[in-house]
Structure formats: structure tokens, C-alpha cells
Amino acid sequence: MKKIVFGLIILLILKVMIDLTPNNRPLPAEQELVTPYIPGERPLGETIGGLQMFSNVFKRGYGDNVFGSDANGIWLGGSDYDKGKFKVNMSGEAEMKSVTLVDENDQTFIDAKGIVSTANFKYGSATYTTYQEVDGSTSGYKDVPNPQLTISLTRSARVLCMASVWTWHNTSGQQATLRMYVGEGRTPLALVTDTIHTLPLFGVYELSAGDHTFKLQVENLTPASGEKIAFDDISIIYMILGN
Numbered sequence: 001m002k003k004i005v006f007g008l009i010i011l012l013i014l015k016v017m018i019d020l021t022p023n024n025r026p027l028p029a030e031q032e033l034v035t036p037y038i039p040g041e042r043p044l045g046e047t048i049g050g051l052q053m054f055s056n057v058f059k060r061g062y063g064d065n066v067f068g069s070d071a072n073g074i075w076l077g078g079s080d081y082d083k084g085k086f087k088v089n090m091s092g093e094a095e096m097k098s099v100t101l102v103d104e105n106d107q108t109f110i111d112a113k114g115i116v117s118t119a120n121f122k123y124g125s126a127t128y129t130t131y132q133e134v135d136g137s138t139s140g141y142k143d144v145p146n147p148q149l150t151i152s153l154t155r156s157a158r159v160l161c162m163a164s165v166w167t168w169h170n171t172s173g174q175q176a177t178l179r180m181y182v183g184e185g186r187t188p189l190a191l192v193t194d195t196i197h198t199l200p201l202f203g204v205y206e207l208s209a210g211d212h213t214f215k216l217q218v219e220n221l222t223p224a225s226g227e228k229i230a231f232d233d234i235s236i237i238y239m240i241l242g243n
């Protein structure tokens with residue numbers, strides 16, 4: 001009898017036991033730190049630097065001295081994105097009123113008016129004024145010994161090459177083709193007769209990264225025994241235009 005009474009008491013206690021499980025489900029992460037606006041008080045989002053933690057609009061400053069972001073992108077200097085002096089949209093496209101770029105030596109090479117430094121166009125030059133001859137007794141291009149330059153590139157680039165050459169034959173009636181040779185780039189640019197010529201040569205070459213030799217070559221079109229092609233006062237120059 002005592003066991004029955006004890007069992008009934010236990011059942012009664014279990015029946016009236018209070019369920020302490022919370023009735024409310026946990027808030028999503030997006031809502032946990034959002035504090036509703038209360039007049040006279042700052043929402044939590046404003047106290048840590050934004051309007052609200054998960055808002056897509058952010059502004060710091062006032063008037064036209066604002067740094068902000070919204071669905072358009074980020075901006076600086078303007079009350080809204082459209083009025084920003086500097087802005088970048090969600091596609092990564094930037095717009096700014098002015099820009100100045102400096103190199104590792106703090107030298108300005110581009111500003112709002114364009115390229116301002118010759119450092120952006122690296123160049124080299126050489127001049128040779130001593131008389132020299134190239135054998136013209138056989139066909140095929142032959143190097144003019146001097147001058148020569150090495151063009152060193154850290155990446156592929158377009159290079160402007162120019163030369164001024166004073167040349168002639170030692171035998172009348174002969175003809176030769178003079179060309180600049182820059183690495184694997186070849187450009188026939190002039191036809192030399194037996195008379196004395198001062199020739200301007202120029203060309204733009206697409207060169208890969210690495211070292212390239214810039215020199216002149218000449219080919220006698222009518223080879224003859226004892227024929228010489230003479231050179232005097234040669235100047236060559238190159239300028240790296242960019243990639």
C-alpha cells in the first residue's frame with residue numbers, strides 16, 4: 001500500500017513539474033547585434049562605427065566630408081556616392097578627380113595632367129665616330145661592329161629604336177641594304193648606293209622579357225671581291241614605350 005501511494009505522489013509531481021525550456025528560439029546572427037532605435041539613445045551599431053552592424057549603408061563624417069559605402073560601392077568626399085570625389089563601384093571601377101603616382105624614390109611620374117617623368121620612358125644611346133668597314137665580298141647580312149646596345153626588359157614591351165648612319169661604298173655601282181637588328185626583330189629600312197648617304201632609321205619592336213642586342217647590319221646586294229662598305233658617325237638610341 002505504501003508503494004502505491006509513493007508511486008502516485010511521484011506521478012503527481014511529474015505532472016505538475018514546470019518546463020524550464022525557453023519558449024523563444026535563438027535569434028539569427030544577422031539580428032543578434034541589431035538594436036532598435038530608441039529616442040535619445042544611440043543604437044549599438046553606431047557606437048562601433050556604423051549605422052547598424054548588418055546595414056548596407058555606412059557613413060562617417062558630415063556634409064561633403066564623408067567616407068561611406070552603400071549598394072553602389074565606396075566613396076570619399078561627398079554626402080552620397082554620386083557626389084563622391086573618389087569612388088569605386090562594385091565592379092572595381094574607380095573614379096577620382098585627381099591622382100598623383102610616385103615611384104620607389106618618391107618621384108612623381110604621373111599626375112592629373114599626364115606623364116611627367118622621363119623615368120617612365122627608360123632609354124639608352126650610343127655613338128661611334130671612328131671610321132670602320134664591313135666586308136662586302138659575299139652575300140648575306142653582316143654586323144656593323146660599332147656601336148651596339150643591350151636592351152634589358154623585366155617584362156615584354158614595345159621599344160622604339162632609332163639610328164642615324166653615314167655610310168658609302170668603296171666601289172662605284174654597288175648597292176646594299178642596311179637594317180636595324182633588335183633581338184629577333186628585323187626591319188629593312190634603307191637602300192644604300194655608291195654615293196655617300198646619311199640615313200635616318202627607326203622602328204618599333206615588340207620584345208619579350210630578357211636582354212636584346214640592338215645593332216646595325218648591312219648586306220651587299222652585288223657582292224664583289226675586295227668590296228667594302230664603309231661607315232662613319234653612327235648614333236643609335238632606344239626608348240621603352242611600355243607594354
